[in-house]
Amino acid sequence: xxxxxxxxxxxxxxxxxxxxxxxxxxxxxxxxxxxxxxxxxxxxxxxxxxxxxxxxxxxxxxxxxxxxxxxxxxxxxxxxxxxxxxxxxxxxxxxxxxxxxxxxxxxxxxxxxxxxxxxxxxxxxxxxxxxxxxxxxxxxxxxxxxxxxxxxxxxxxxxxxxxxxxxxxxxxxxxxxxxxxxxxxxxxxxxxxxxxxxxxxxxxxxxxxxxxxxxxxxxxxxxxxxxxxxxxxxxxxxxxxxxxxxxxxxxxxxxxxxxxxxxxxxxxxxxxxxxxxxxxxxxxxxxxxxxxxxxxxxxxxxxxxxxxxxxxxxxxxxxxxxxxxxxxxxxxxxxxxxxxxxxxxxxxxxxxxxxxxxxxxxxxxxxxxxxxxxxxxxxxxxxxxxxxxxxxxxxxxxxxxxxxxxxxxxxxxxxxxxxxxxxxxxxxxxxxxxxxxxxxxxxxxxxxxxxxxxxxxxxxxxxxxxxxxxxxxxxxxxxxxxxxxxxxxxxxxxxxxxxxxxxxxxxxxxxxxxxxxxxxxxxxxxxxxxxxxxxxxxxxxxxxxxxxxxxxxxxxxxxxxxxxxx
Amino acid sequence: xxxxxxxxxxxxxxxxxxxxxxxxxxxxxxxxxxxxxxxxxxxxxxxxxxxxxxxxxxxxxxxxxxxxxxxxxxxxxxxxxxxxxxxxxxxxxxxxxxxxxxxxxxxxxxxxxxxxxxxxxxxxxxxxxxxxxxxxxxxxxxxxxxxxxxxxxxxxxxxxxxxxxxxxxxxxxxxxxxxxxxxxxxxxxxx
Numbered sequence: 001x002x003x004x005x006x007x008x009x010x011x012x013x014x015x016x017x018x019x020x021x022x023x024x025x026x027x028x029x030x031x032x033x034x035x036x037x038x039x040x041x042x043x044x045x046x047x048x049x050x051x052x053x054x055x056x057x058x059x060x061x062x063x064x065x066x067x068x069x070x071x072x073x074x075x076x077x078x079x080x081x082x083x084x085x086x087x088x089x090x091x092x093x094x095x096x097x098x099x100x101x102x103x104x105x106x107x108x109x110x111x112x113x114x115x116x117x118x119x120x121x122x123x124x125x126x127x128x129x130x131x132x133x134x135x136x137x138x139x140x141x142x143x144x145x146x147x148x149x150x151x152x153x154x155x156x157x158x159x160x161x162x163x164x165x166x167x168x169x170x171x172x173x174x175x176x177x178x179x180x181x182x183x184x185x186x187x188x189x190x191x192x193x194x195x196x197x198x199x200x201x202x203x204x205x206x207x208x209x210x211x212x213x214x215x216x217x218x219x220x221x222x223x224x225x226x227x228x229x230x231x232x233x234x235x236x237x238x239x240x241x242x243x244x245x246x247x248x249x250x251x252x253x254x255x256x257x258x259x260x261x262x263x264x265x266x267x268x269x270x271x272x273x274x275x276x277x278x279x280x281x282x283x284x285x286x287x288x289x290x291x292x293x294x295x296x297x298x299x300x301x302x303x304x305x306x307x308x309x310x311x312x313x314x315x316x317x318x319x320x321x322x323x324x325x326x327x328x329x330x331x332x333x334x335x336x337x338x339x340x341x342x343x344x345x346x347x348x349x350x351x352x353x354x355x356x357x358x359x360x361x362x363x364x365x366x367x368x369x370x371x372x373x374x375x376x377x378x379x380x381x382x383x384x385x386x387x388x389x390x391x392x393x394x395x396x397x398x399x400x401x402x403x404x405x406x407x408x409x410x411x412x413x414x415x416x417x418x419x420x421x422x423x424x425x426x427x428x429x430x431x432x433x434x435x436x437x438x439x440x441x442x443x444x445x446x447x448x449x450x451x452x453x454x455x456x457x458x459x460x461x462x463x464x465x466x467x468x469x470x471x472x473x474x475x476x477x478x479x480x481x482x483x484x485x486x487x488x489x490x491x492x493x494x495x496x497x498x499x500x501x502x503x504x505x506x507x508x509x510x511x512x513x514x515x516x517x518x519x520x521x522x523x524x525x526x527x528x529x530x531x532x533x534x535x536x537x538x539x540x541x542x543x544x545x546x547x548x549x550x551x552x553x554x555x556x557x558x559x560x561x562x563x564x565x566x
Numbered sequence: 567x568x569x570x571x572x573x574x575x576x577x578x579x580x581x582x583x584x585x586x587x588x589x590x591x592x593x594x595x596x597x598x599x600x601x602x603x604x605x606x607x608x609x610x611x612x613x614x615x616x617x618x619x620x621x622x623x624x625x626x627x628x629x630x631x632x633x634x635x636x637x638x639x640x641x642x643x644x645x646x647x648x649x650x651x652x653x654x655x656x657x658x659x660x661x662x663x664x665x666x667x668x669x670x671x672x673x674x675x676x677x678x679x680x681x682x683x684x685x686x687x688x689x690x691x692x693x694x695x696x697x698x699x700x701x702x703x704x705x706x707x708x709x710x711x712x713x714x715x716x717x718x719x720x721x722x723x724x725x726x727x728x729x730x731x732x733x734x735x736x737x738x739x740x741x742x743x744x745x746x747x748x749x750x751x752x753x754x755x756x757x
Contacts, residue, residue: 041584041699056701059584059614106618110676158679195680199622213616 002029003529007536017505017544019517020356021535023526028535031514031521033505034356034363043349045495050076050487051220051461053495057483058214060497064545065213066099066205067476068497071483076220078319079470079487080463085456088222089289090446091235094243095208095215096287096474097439101250102201103477104379104432105258108425109194112540115533116265117179117187120172122155125181134186137264138256142193143186151189171533176525179268187265190257197253200246207239222458227450244443251436262429263401266422267408276421276538278520280307281373282381283503285482286318287475288438290445294318298438299475300394302385305373307419312388319473319482323370327482327498330367333360333507340510341369344484344496345469367506367515368498376516377479377503378542383427384418386434393437397430421520424541463490476500478543504542517542573609574628575725576684577718580670581635582615587642587694587707591633594715601715602729608722620673625682631721632670633714636691643693643710645717650674650687690717 002022022030041060045053054072058065070092077084127148134143141147171177179187202212208225209215217224228234266273286301294317301315303322315323328341337350347366354361367374375381386394398415405413405426417423467488474481478500486494506515517539524534579595581588592612599610611623624630636646654671670689677683692714695704703711719729 044584044699044701056584059582061615065614110618154679192680195621195625195676198618199625202619202622213614213619214612 005526005529005532005535007532017539019521019535019539020358021521021524021526021532023529026526028521028524028526031518032358032362033365033507033515033517033539035365035505042495042497045492048492049490050079050463050485050492053485053492054218054220057497060499061545064099064103064476064478066095066209066215067474067481068483069215069218070096071472071474071476071481071497072485073218073220073472074318074474075470075472075483075485076461076487077470078472079468079485080220080461082221082459082461083292084222084459085454086292086449087227087446087454087457089292089294090442090449091208091217091223091225091457093288093442094439094446095205097435097442098201098204098208098247098250100435100477101254101432101439102198102205104428104435105194105198105201105250105254107477107543108258108262108428109191110198112425112543113187113191113265114170115537115540116177116269117184117191118172118174118177119155119170119184119188120159121177121179121181121184122152122188123159123181125152125185127152127185130182130185130189133182134260134264137260140256142189142257148185148189151192152185154192155185155188171531174531174533175527176533176537179265183264183268187261190261193257194253197250201250204243204246204250207243208235219458221461222456225457227455227457229450240443240447244440247436247439247443251439254432254436259401259429259433260404262425263404264408266426267405267410267413269422270405270409270411270413272422272537273413273417273420275524275534276424276520276541277419278376278516279374280419281305281370281375282307282384283370283375283377283480284315284381284385285323285473285475285480286315287473288442289318298442299382299434300386300389300391301475302389303370303375304381304384304388307384307416309384309388309415312385314385314389319471323473323482324471326371328369329496329498329502330369330509332367332510333362334366335361335364336366341367344471344482344498345486345494347484347494347496349496363505363507365502365505365507365515367509368503369509374506374509374513374515374519375503376520376542377500378424379428379431379477379479380418380424381479382475383430384415387415393434394430397433398427401426401430401433421524421538421541424543428543463487465489467493478545479503499545501542501545505544517544572626573607575608575631575722575727576623576627576629577608577610577631577633577722578620578623579610579612579633580615584699584701586696586698586700587703588635588697589701590635590692590694590703590707590711590714593703593711594633594718597711597715598718598729600732602719602731604722604729605727607727608729618673618676620670621676621680624673624684624687625677625680627684629686629688629725630684631718632687632689632691633718634670634689634691635694635697636689638691638693640693642695642704643706645710645713646689646691646693647717648689648691653687653689688721690714690721 002024007019018034020032021028054069057068057072128145130148131145206212226234229237282304284301286297288298303313330341332339335353337352356362472483482498484496504516579591581591583589595612692710695706
């Protein structure tokens with residue numbers, strides 16, 4: 001008989017993501033992903049000036065603030081067919097890259113590594129052996145035996161107090177934890193070192209955006225940065241130089257620490273290339289424009305069905321006609337009025353809460369579909385679409401990653417293994433390596449363009465009378481983000497944000513087909529039902545972000561989650 | 567901010583301006599910035615709902631003062647003051663599903679492990695009335711802005727730092743609804 005597990009975080013006033021699974025013979029046989037938080041926040045934008053929408057949208061989520069600013073201004077610019085200056089694109093690109101580098105580093109080390117790394121094993125490690133194990137991988141100074149010994153002492157001190165603090169979430173000693181004490185020590189050492197580099201990435205966003213979180217420099221029509229190499233008040237040579245220095249440090253960390261770490265852990269846990277595949281339909285939009293019209297991009301987009309790489313449908317323009325025609329949102333199983341699917345421009349967000357019904361409505365997330373199919377978005381989609389499209393950087397970095405993983409695994413791991421829980425982590429590392437490379441190149445493009453005498457960063461938008469529609473897309477750290485706007489006589493009459501986690505955490509649709517999380521969880525092993533680490537591994541591999549809408553501190557809430565088994 | 571040499575005291579407004587009273591933290595920071603000049607030892611930040619970003623703002627500080635909506639069961643508008651020990655009570659256990667739900671206590675614990683945790687942490691809070699989608703505080707919380715801002719000023723005085731009122735600054739805080747958003751819109755139009 002199947003056992004039902006409900007994993008429901010109750011940290012704050014409102015919940016976020018709840019996952020229900022049925023476990024039969026030690027594996028997941030049914031799954032439901034439910035967002036327990038109302039997400040109709042776009043409605044507050046109706047009637048407002050489209051030029052200020054980005055200022056509100058970047059408060060949708062506390063972590064991915066910049067991405068919603070970006071998609072919003074792009075949506076309005078798309079509606080107005082506005083061509084914006086090259087400097088504006090490049091400055092935006094640098095902000096996007098810095099944000100993504102920060103986000104991916106934090107996701108791997110601080111938010112998901114502890115699904116794989118057992119901190120309580122660290123005291124058992126031999127620091128010299130730990131150092132020796134990774135010194136072959138790179139010349140990183142933080143890999144010395146001294147650093148390993150210091151890290152071990154710090155962890156020992158923490159364990160001795162019994163106050164695990166940040167490490168309290170882990171399922172320590174779980175049978176699915178398999179790394180040697182030495183590899184656990186290396187991972188924890190890098191976990192601590194990564195804190196410094198995510199901060200440096202953030203600082204780049206702050207310098208260019210004026211402030212982070214909530215950048216101040218965005219505008220419909222470009223960016224508000226004044227560019228003047230000699231002025232103290234503008235984006236000048238000093239600041240550009242500082243940004244370059246920060247990018248160089250972060251890039252080095254990605255190349256010498258993050259990328260090899262993921263390959264090592266993926267190789268040692270190579271059985272997780274066999275779980276978590278899901279539907280194998282992928283969507284990615286192109287990003288990092290390199291011309292004023294937004295027609296050429298340094299990162300490719302496209303659509304893949306059933307992971308058939310030979311049949312990739314490239315997307316050459318961000319939000320092309322296919323994209324506009326094919327994206328719908330289905331509310332059959334979501335707590336909104338109605339049934340079936342609508343295009344975002346015509347989308348409604350009228351709540352109709354019914355409680356959790358397995359076969360009825362059970363989530364606040366709508367079910368986006370592309371050409372009728374549930375699509376996975378995120379780095380795995382980016383990398384598979386890039387590889388299928390023969391995007392040179394993707395091919396280079398993915399081949400390099402798979403080579404390293406195969407070495408650690410002691411058996412060949414090919415691109416066919418990417419649709420999986422571990423494949424998502426590997427793809428994210430590949431994506432990050434590509435972004436790190438592009439950071440320095442786009443910085444150079446900006447410097448070159450400014451030195452050529454082009455100082456423009458903004459063109460004023462002009463709103464026509466009557467109705468116009470636009471879609472702004474951005475390939476955010478978690479995947480394809482699109483903001484859909486309808487503007488009438490200079491005022492917003494509809495606004496819909498289809499965010500990456502909406503794609504991935506989608507519920508079943510009118511035909512009963514589940515979303516990417518739900519599909520990826522099927523067949524996952526569950527060794528200990530009371531400690532469903534394996535469910536968390538697969539859900540975490542997507543890097544979920546359930547729109548951090550409410551952060552009021554609750555002094556009574558001392559549990560992070562409940563797990564009900566019945 | 568200067569990453570290598572942060573100001574020793576940081577006042578951090580937490581909360582979401584799109585969730586009515588949850589925006590009280592950022593609103594207090596905005597009001598303080600509007601009404602006072604602070605010496606260099608103090609930095610004020612409207613951080614929104616920042617998750618792990620918070621770490622960037624607390625590491626290397628001597629004192630961190632959080633301002634946030636707090637649901638502690640009191641009457642809406644009730645003011646609270648918590649010190650670090652209280653914030654760290656009942657440390658979290660169990661799994662975390664979303665990557666983006668670190669709490670204040672989790673961030674403080676992480677800062678301790680990483681090194682550079684602040685010596686002193688204070689949370690100044692107010693009981694919210696309405697946390698639904700919407701812009702602008704309830705009247706109850708608008709009325710609590712002034713006493714909450716005063717709590718911050720007094721906290722700074724206790725630390726030996728004096729906030730200088732701007733010339734002509736009003737004794738009570740007026741209530742410009744959608745403060746940050748309308749400022750942003752003005753900035754855009756100014757071009």
